[in-house]
Amino acid sequence: MIYLDYQATTPLAPEARDAMMRWLEGPDGMGFANPHSPHRPGRQAAAAVDLARERVAALFPSGGKIYFTGSATEALNTVIRGCEPVRAGAGIAVSAIEHAAVWDTARSLSNSFHELAVDTEGLVDPEPAIAEGVGLVAVMQVNNEIGTIQPVAQIARAAKAAGALFLCDAVQAAGRIPIAHADAIAISAHKLHGPKGIGALWLRDGIELAPLITGGAQEGGIRSGTLSPALCAGFGAAAKLAQERMQADADHIEALWAKALDLFDGWTVNGSADARWHGNLNVRRDGLDVARLMSDVRNVAFSAGSACASGSGKPSRVLQAIGLSDKHVKNSIRLGFGRYTGLDDLEEAAAAINAAASAQGI
Structure with a gap:
């Protein structure tokens, strides 16, 4: 099986697995210890969590603090539901191509909702018009479906000028490119070769949130619940490796x-080809039956859209936002590749996909 779905999740780095095993098996058979306990095994586990926190924090800008969460979705929900402006009734502005963790959460609240449009390249205006009364602006750094890299530094300045907080979903950026400054930033371990089940929320100094999960006051009262030393250690190891390998991976x-551009000559790239993370190739071919294609090419793992929206039967909101017709949306596939993808893997996958597409007579 050739894996080309790096936007959905990334292969676990061997270094992250090794770091996790230490806390699943030891030390001294006490790797299961609660890191919030005061005894020696607990303190050892706490030290592992502290080290992981330092390594994850190194991916972020200075001037803030890291809180571990169960996922990036949880981190984003914590900010959207818990920041002071939203709790006070202020409006929320989000880009038209935000992940459902932001889009659906913002839409579910009674606060006024404002959409920041994108152009046909999939980019938000770097100086967006932010409506009066908006207290939170959310724009992701790298889009998970089409890979476009947003001008988040400029948007953050626009949000500040409007008196709003700026939230950045940096899930697809972390470990790949430097994370931009914001008031709050969310990332996920499993998108940078770490384990599933753990994410991180970075808060700029001075930002206060009402907790989403209460009952234990862990993580500075932001997120109650016992931390897993194994998950933290795996996240930390993956973050350290990503920091060290950032240029080599790029x-x-x-x-x-x-x-890939050569192998998929004749296909149309969705979104900007330049202002984009080049590990994401979202392409379309007129007349393509994507469901049939995926059935015919079973030795390649790729996507027809966001993994979080798979099975919904709805056309991609992201591709619609850049002006694609429903027909063109349904003619599109997403190929994601990265650190452990070989050129030979890409060539073999492209040959299979192109052959299957040609068999459809297109």
């Missing part, structure tokens, strides 16, 4: 991207 991605 160089590898560029080689894969160039090869």
Whole structure:
């Protein structure tokens, strides 16, 4: 099986697995210890959590603090539901191509909802018009479906000028490119070769939130619940590796991207080809039956859209937002590649996909 779905999740780095095993098996058979307990095994577990926190924090800008969460979705929900402006009734402005963790959460609240449009390239205006009364602006740094990299630094300044907080979903950016400044930032371990079941929320100094989960006051009262030393250690190891390999990984991605454009000549790229993370290739071919394609190409793991929206039967909101017709949305596939993808993997996958598409007579 050739894996080309890096936006859905990434393969667990061996280094992250090794770091986790230490806390699943030891030390001294006490790796199961509660890191919030005062005895020696608990203190050892707490030290592992502290080290992981330092390593994850190194991915973020200075001037803030890291809180571990169960996922990036939880982190985003915590900010949207718990920040002071929203609790006070202020409006929420989000980009038209936000992940459902932001879009659906903001829409579920009684606060006024404002959509920040994107152009046909999939980019938000760097100086967006922010409506009066908006207290929270949310724009993701790298889109999970089409890979576009947003001008978040400029948008953050626009939000500040409007008196609003700026929330950034940096899930697809973390470990790949430097994370931009914001008031609150969410990331996920399993999108940077770490384990599933753990994410992180970065809050700028001075930002206060009402907790989403209460009952134990862990994580500075932001997120109650016993932390897993194994998950934290795996996240920390993956973050450290991503920081060390950021340039090498980026160089590898560029080689894969160039090869992919050649292999998929004749397909149309959805979204900007330049202001984009090149590990995400979202393409379409007129007349393509994507359901049939995925059935015919069973040795390649790729996507027809966001993993979080798979099975919904609804056309991609992201592709619609950049102006694609429902027909073109349904002709689109997403290929995601990264650190552990070989050029030969890409060539074999492209040959299978192109052959299956040609068999459809298109």
